[in-house]
Amino acid sequence: MFDNDYFTEEELSCRCCGKLHFSNDTMRRLIRVRVRFNKPMVVTSGYRCPAHCAKIGSTMTHTTGQAVDVSVAGGRAYELLGIAIEEGFTGIGVKQHGPHGGRFLHLDDLEPIQGERTRPTVWSY
Template sequence: MFKNIYFTKAELSCRCCGELHFSDDTLRRLIRARVRFNKPMVITSGYRCRDHCASIGSTMTHTTGQAVDVSVSGGRAYELLGIAIEEGFTGIGIKQHGSHKGRFLHLDDLERTGPTIWSY
């Protein structure tokens, strides 16, 4: 795993089993985004094992080690969204409704035929 000072192993590891299989390239991209954002980025979900994804009814995007969910809302979400796109994240999921505590951006850099964005 690539060394970093911004994100802990606990943030990037699977919540159910503690496994950590995270892409160095994705982590470097995430760190560049964090430096540019110049504010804390709380990762609410990093790597997820297949069992964890199945238990929460999630797609397998996080099993690649190339995806994170970042707790962020309002103007900060707008700012981070622009930075994430500029840094090469090609999958952007947006949940910006409900309580501010539950709002987030999903960021991934999976290979696709083109960038994509969706809402939750």
């Protein structure tokens, strides 16, 4: 799964415990996005163990191994968002305010939970 030129196990692993659980389908989708984007994509958060999510007060989407946060701002964020939707990411969180270093897109390819609104879903932080 990690034999690629774009992402390392270290950047996709949990920041608190080093555990790595990542979906092969999500990884393939992420690589397709990176190839089309044709620019470096810095993953600021990949897998998060449940304890880490609880500690930072985050939802559990990153515990599935199907979510990443990518540092990106401005026009590049707009471009990346479009490619991510075309490649099948169904959950996209957008944080594009504040200092440029803190701006990012959350990308996930989770299926809707029964009774949940239809995906794709885009939200802002």
